Amino acid sequence: MGESALLAEYPGTAEVLAAAAAVRALAPEHLVELVPAERTLLLAGTHPRDVPALSALLRELPAGEERGGQGPELTLGIVYDGEDLEEAAALLGLSTEALIEAHSAAEWTAAFGGFAPGFAYLVAGSDREAAAWDVPRRTEPRTAVPAGAVGLASRYCGIYPRSSPGGWQLIGRSAAELFDPHREPPALLNPGTRVRFTPQRATARIPAPALARAAREAAALPGRLGRRRSASLAASADRAVLEVVSPGPLTLLQDAGRPGLAAIGVSTSGAFDQGARVRANLAVGNPGHAAVLEALSGPLMLRALAPTVVAADGACAPLEVLRRDADGAAPVHSADGTHARPVALDPVDRLT
Structure with missing residues (x-):
């Protein structure tokens, strides 16, 4: 983001939420990322020249409750059977029953x-009401917290979207699917979303015979997947047109990234030089959003497996093709050129 972004500071989380809601409602076309945090709001544009407009937008936001409306409301079921339920209640000075009642009554x-x-x-x-939920993290974090676990830490409540290490005080579990990359938006709980928890009874346990059958099926799954993967790789190899002979110190397969999702914990990623990626794609007739090989350091060597056309763009660097019918190298890209030029390759030709 760098020079294309600005960071605004606020007295508390409530002010951040209000400002974020107002900016979201305005939906400025030059805004790429809107990332709220505890006391800050990050706005990122596409170019440094967008920063003055973003700064002016923040200064012109209405004050207080007039800034923006409330977000959508969700009701999530929760089973209050967390391993730390009693300890969390004691830390809050409550009985477990009182904690459950207060947690499910809160918005x-x-x-x-x-x-x-x-x-x-x-x-x-x-912020004052949230402070009532202030509990410390566990002194010894768990190496694995199951997906769906509901926990408390500091003054926050959180639901683990997948199994991962964690040190929050676990009070229950939810079956909600928090992240699905094929859903729009992929996160269930986006900034501003309001949540109410509804207590549920624990689901029935799976009978032992069913568990044994599931274990047998799971044990056989890797073999089946391995056979499918091998067949898939063989089919892909038949269609491959380039082989990476030497990647050099660092060569990555990069695309346009995932801009606009930083607020839900997904980094933008993508190619370091997005302009070069687009120009190289367009030079060979690919759509601008297609993925490319990005060599960030050192020599990269590719070998053609079928007739194809490639293009390079970015930093100035010599580019040579080693023809199969030539003893030497035929330069096709001068060291002082940075604009993409299509280069035709025949089978066994090498590009370096």
Whole structure:
């Protein structure tokens, strides 16, 4: 983001949520990322020249409750059987029954995302009300917290979207699917979403015979997947047109990235030089969003497996083709050129 972004600071989370809602409602076309945090709001544009407009937008936002409306409301079922339920209640000075009643009665709001894609930091009410839920993290984090576990830490409530290490005080579990890359939006709990928890009874346990059958099926699955993967790789190899003979110190397969999802814990990623990626694609007739090989350091050597056309763009660097019918190298890209030029390759030709 760098020079294309600005970071605004606010007195508390409530002010951040209000400002983020107002900016979201305006939907400025030059805004790429809107990332709220506990006391800051990050706005990122596509170019440094967007920063003055973003700064002016923040200064012109209405104050207080007039800034933006409330987000959508979700009701999530929860089974209050967490391993730390009693300890968390004691830390809050409550009985377990009182904790359950208070937690399910509160309206929680997804303040910001982080830690993992789909993980939202939920706050209850105002900053003062949220402080009532302030509990310390565990002194010894767990190496594995199951997906769906509901925990408390500091003044936040969170639901683990997948199994991962964690040190929050676990009070229950939810079956909600928090992150699905094929869903739009992929995160269930986006900043501003309001959440209410509904207590549920624990589901029935799976009978032992069913568990044994599931274990047998799971044990056989890797073999079946391995055979399918081998067949898939063989089919892909038949269609391959380039072989990476030597990747050099660092060559990556990069695409346009995933801009606009930083607020739910998904980094933008993608090619370091997006302009060069687009120009190289267009030079060979590919759509601009197609993936490319990005060599960030050192020599890269490719070998053609079928007739194809390639193009290079980016930093100035010599580019040579080693023809199969030539003893030497025929330069096709001068060291002082940075614009993509299509280069035709025949089978066994090498590009370096």
